[in-house]
Amino acid sequence: MGYLKGEAPERTGDSDSGHSTSPLLWTRDIVTSAREASAEGASPNHRNDDSHGTAKDNSERSSTITSTPASPSPSLAPTAPISLPSPFPSPASTAMTTPPPTAPPAGPPTDIPSTRSTLIFLLTKALSTPRPPSDPLLSLSPATLTLLKRDPESASKAAYSQLYAASWRKVNPCWLRLYTDAACHVALALLRAHPLDYIDPTNTDPTTYGRDVLTRVIHALDRVAVMTAALGRETLIAAVMATLRNALPHLPFPAPYTAPDHFPTSTLPAPQARRPIPRLLDPDLPTFQSYLTRSAAAHPATGASPVLIPHALTHWPALHRWRNPQYWLALTLGGRRLVPVELGRSYVDDGWGQTVVEFGAFLARALRDAGWEGMDGKEEGKGVGSGALDDARTPYLAQHDLLRQIEPLRDDVLIPDACFASVPGPRGAEAEAKDDDGDEDGEAPLPTLNTWLGPPGTISPLHFDPHHNILAQVVGSKYLRLYPPSAGKALYPRTKGVGGVDVDVDMSNTGSVDVGEVMWAVEGRRVVWWEPLGEEGDGEEGEEGEDGDEDEQARARRRFKQKFPLYEDDTPYIEGVLREGECLFIPRGWWHYVVALGASCSVSYWWD
Numbered sequence: 001m002g003y004l005k006g007e008a009p010e011r012t013g014d015s016d017s018g019h020s021t022s023p024l025l026w027t028r029d030i031v032t033s034a035r036e037a038s039a040e041g042a043s044p045n046h047r048n049d050d051s052h053g054t055a056k057d058n059s060e061r062s063s064t065i066t067s068t069p070a071s072p073s074p075s076l077a078p079t080a081p082i083s084l085p086s087p088f089p090s091p092a093s094t095a096m097t098t099p100p101p102t103a104p105p106a107g108p109p110t111d112i113p114s115t116r117s118t119l120i121f122l123l124t125k126a127l128s129t130p131r132p133p134s135d136p137l138l139s140l141s142p143a144t145l146t147l148l149k150r151d152p153e154s155a156s157k158a159a160y161s162q163l164y165a166a167s168w169r170k171v172n173p174c175w176l177r178l179y180t181d182a183a184c185h186v187a188l189a190l191l192r193a194h195p196l197d198y199i200d201p202t203n204t205d206p207t208t209y210g211r212d213v214l215t216r217v218i219h220a221l222d223r224v225a226v227m228t229a230a231l232g233r234e235t236l237i238a239a240v241m242a243t244l245r246n247a248l249p250h251l252p253f254p255a256p257y258t259a260p261d262h263f264p265t266s267t268l269p270a271p272q273a274r275r276p277i278p279r280l281l282d283p284d285l286p287t288f289q290s291y292l293t294r295s296a297a298a299h300p301a302t303g304a305s306p307v308l309i310p311h312a313l314t315h316w317p318a319l320h321r322w323r324n325p326q327y328w329l330a331l332t333l334g335g336r337r338l339v340p341v342e343l344g345r346s347y348v349d350d351g352w353g354q355t356v357v358e359f360g361a362f363l364a365r366a367l368r369d370a371g372w373e374g375m376d377g378k379e380e381g382k383g384v385g386s387g388a389l390d391d392a393r394t395p396y397l398a399q400h401d402l403l404r405q406i407e408p409l410r411d412d413v414l415i416p417d418a419c420f421a422s423v424p425g426p427r428g429a430e431a432e433a434k435d436d437d438g439d440e441d442g443e444a445p446l447p448t449l450n451t452w453l454g455p456p457g458t459i460s461p462l463h464f465d466p467h468h469n470i471l472a473q474v475v476g477s478k479y480l481r482l483y484p485p486s487a488g489k490a491l492y493p494r495t496k497g498v499g500g501v502d503v504d505v506d507m508s509n510t511g512s513v514d515v516g517e518v519m520w521a522v523e524g525r526r527v528v529w530w531e532p533l534g535e536e537g538d539g540e541e542g543e544e545g546e547d548g549d550e551d552e553q554a555r556a557r558r559r560f561k562q563k564f565p566l567y568e569d570d571t572p573y574i575e576g577v578l579r580e581g582e583c584l585f586i587p588r589g590w591w592h593y594v595v596a597l598g599a600s601c602s603v604s605y606w607w608d
Helices: 023-040 093-097 112-128 142-150 152-163 173-193 213-227 234-250 285-298 325-331 359-369 485-491 515-521 545-563
Strands: 307-309 338-343 353-358 395-400 448-454 459-463 468-475 478-483 574-578 583-586 591-596 600-607
Touching (some): 112 234, 142 173, 173 213, 173 234, 213 234, 213 338, 338 359, 515 545
Antiparallel strands (some): 307 583, 338 353
16 A cells, blocks of 8 residues: 555555555565566666656765666665664674685584584575676676675665665665675674674674674674565575574573563454445355456446455464464564564554564564553563654554565465456456466466554555455454445545655555544544544543534534545445454455554465
């Protein structure tokens, strides 16, 4: 949500779409482009399509950080980044001269020395292996490649500045590769210089001050997993994290975070559905395909309609494992892994932002907001970015490919059969709805997966997505309201960014209408997650009696009609609650609004 396909980074799923110019949310398209170029043996080039913003020259760029003429770098114009940890700290460059191991340690690592030796071997072997000619990294100048090995910290800073040097579609993949490999070299230097439990007393970096080498290595590699999807080093970083995941239970490191064995079950009250979402009791593919055909025939102007499928996830391991926060901590190396989170109730609110934090710090805050009383307050202050988790803004791990970053989580879910159905579009638009990304033999690509994890009250404002979506609810429940594409004008699509969103971003797939306001002003029912803003004379519900409440609602209705005259009382919509083990089909173009009623985790599947 937040952007139209082709206009801005895609951030979608449970409902949210991309709504930032930050690399946190736009790496997928760039990484995909770079991988395709490498697979075809083509020289890596940044995308040619236009996007928001204007690139400017940066006269302060170092002359050694350049691309070769065959693949020019984008012009430079670093913009103010969102709240991110600073580029990686690096130990003394002399550590890079330590002789590499010639063979891996025998057997799985079970102590600090063997774990360290295994990690050094994995990184040394990968970084010393020649890269294929199609690697975007090789389009950089020889001076830059030399800098990468001699001073990876400086190379990292140079690459980081390039990520903000131009509009997001124009970032050359070579800078993603430089940023990735610099992190790997920094991690290797740390491991060569010190044992895993060493804490550097001279380290003054506020993001890693007082942290051991183990944590600093994890952070160095996870930053690129978040920022660049570990482009070109996916296998290496996965192997490092798997080695640590297997070894950590045997190592004498204290647990940085604690958690209960289940998420709190308290929830916000759900509105009664006045126009319920249709339900399909049989989740098999033929039954779902038949429903799509029938609903499209009954509504030719809009095509196939949304449908809720109960009992769709009963065979998923995630349905049981993900209810336990301790399981999440174990898979994130005790909560040390870094994740991108949004800060704020909704991305259209003022003050909305993004940051990168340790998963444990995010989980501690989410558990507190969900009602867990076992938090003593100390754990929220731990870890990278924890200071950004202020009381005023709700944290939300939204539209992040967490199942790629934390690979064991991917084994806990399945791709729903519904993702392989053929979805009839509106009459006359069938050709437009066809998949342009399918293979020549007609086989469509696998869906795009994203994870949504957060406390009660997180909101995805009214928007539509450019793909079909299966939203699978694994933990907790969510309230959803959906409007057909034909209702778009009544929802007043935005033009430019507001709140925490870049003002130059096209927001025409996000509505200006707030569903919480609709429910009160138009329908006369309050919801706990929405309160009127700036309305003098509004009393609390029940204080003025029935007549007073009616007057308050009448004033709200008059204000709403003045702002949104096209929204009628009979504007079509459907609504309902998506509960654990259920999934919801949302066709492309349908507007939807989503609120987490409790601690919640969903997985979205996008396909065409």
